[in-house]
Amino acid sequence: MKQLRAIRILMATLFALAIAACLLIGPQIHPMARAAWKSQIILSALAATSGAAFVWLLLTFLFGRIYCAGVCPIGSLSDGFSALFRKIDRKMGRKRVYSYREPTRLQLNILLVYLVCIVLGIGLVPLLLEPWNITRNILTPIRPDLADSTWGRLGFGAVIGIVAGVVSAVLLAAVSARRGRFFCTSVCPVGGALSLIGSRSVIHLEIDRDACDVCGICEEVCPAECVKVLDRTIDNSRCVRCFECGAACPREAIHYQMNRNMPLTPLFRRAKQRT
Numbered sequence: 001m002k003q004l005r006a007i008r009i010l011m012a013t014l015f016a017l018a019i020a021a022c023l024l025i026g027p028q029i030h031p032m033a034r035a036a037w038k039s040q041i042i043l044s045a046l047a048a049t050s051g052a053a054f055v056w057l058l059l060t061f062l063f064g065r066i067y068c069a070g071v072c073p074i075g076s077l078s079d080g081f082s083a084l085f086r087k088i089d090r091k092m093g094r095k096r097v098y099s100y101r102e103p104t105r106l107q108l109n110i111l112l113v114y115l116v117c118i119v120l121g122i123g124l125v126p127l128l129l130e131p132w133n134i135t136r137n138i139l140t141p142i143r144p145d146l147a148d149s150t151w152g153r154l155g156f157g158a159v160i161g162i163v164a165g166v167v168s169a170v171l172l173a174a175v176s177a178r179r180g181r182f183f184c185t186s187v188c189p190v191g192g193a194l195s196l197i198g199s200r201s202v203i204h205l206e207i208d209r210d211a212c213d214v215c216g217i218c219e220e221v222c223p224a225e226c227v228k229v230l231d232r233t234i235d236n237s238r239c240v241r242c243f244e245c246g247a248a249c250p251r252e253a254i255h256y257q258m259n260r261n262m263p264l265t266p267l268f269r270r271a272k273q274r275t
């Protein structure tokens with residue numbers, strides 16, 4: 001699990017740098033910038049630049065929300081903000097931990113509103129909620145022409161776009177500091193759609209109920225607040241496949257596997273010991 005976590009962090013760093021280079025300089029800067037740009041779900045789904053959206057839906061069905069793990073720039077930015085604030089907390093002698101929260105219907109309701117706005121041609125909502133547009137908005141203070149081509153086209157003017165970018169960055173930082181991937185698990189419409197597919201992904205995370213000693217570490221490090229230690233369950237629909245839980249578990253009790261874990265009955269345990 002530590003290797004999966006390391007691969008995810010490397011992937012997230014490369015994609016975030018490539019997307020920033022693509023937006024600030026242009027996709028011609030490096031093949032990786034072009035690839036990162038073309039692999040964004042929203043661009044692919046709305047502009048039909050490639051079949052990337054379909055590939056991501058299939059990969060989500062197989063592996064869960066790996067797009068959210070290391071490809072989406074907003075997910076990586078949220079992780080970056082969380083890490084920064086946790087470091088500051090440690091320096092000040094404070095310990096910030098996550099804890100399990102029950103799922104709500106907020107994200108699915110936002111997804112519904114988002115889809116209605118797309119159908120009705122209301123551009124403001126996608127401009128404020130889509131991860132790709134949020135990334136562009138956040139970069140507008142450095143490149144105001146990015147705001148021209150989106151906010152300007154809708155008749156708002158670049159200044160509104162820059163304000164929206166600054167507000168988005170501040171809100172994302174504040175939310176990430178306290179609640180980790182809250183935006184990804186409760187607001188983002190793309191995340192809402194992926195969670196519907198990823199909830200029963202073929203390969204998913206499970207806690208081995210016999211190995212786990214309920215120490216609680218996995219719940220404390222889960223930025224998606226989806227590990228319920230008391231029940232020894234993981235809500236795979238909200239899990240963003242960061243693999244922090246598995247890497248932190250001292251008993252290696254968290255597995256990325258195909259079969260669903262069942263609690264071992266005492267009878268079955270005895271039979272297992274005899275074999």
Ligand code: SF4
Binds near residue numbers: 073131188
């Ligand atoms: S939930 Fe949305 S913002 Fe978060 S990583 Fe996934 S696509 Fe990006």
Ligand code: SF4
Binds near residue numbers: 211212213216229251
């Ligand atoms: S960190 Fe491992 S041992 Fe501790 S509660 Fe989580 S799964 Fe169980």
Ligand code: SF4
Binds near residue numbers: 223238239244246
């Ligand atoms: S359960 Fe939480 S910590 Fe574990 S991989 Fe999923 S999001 Fe990350």
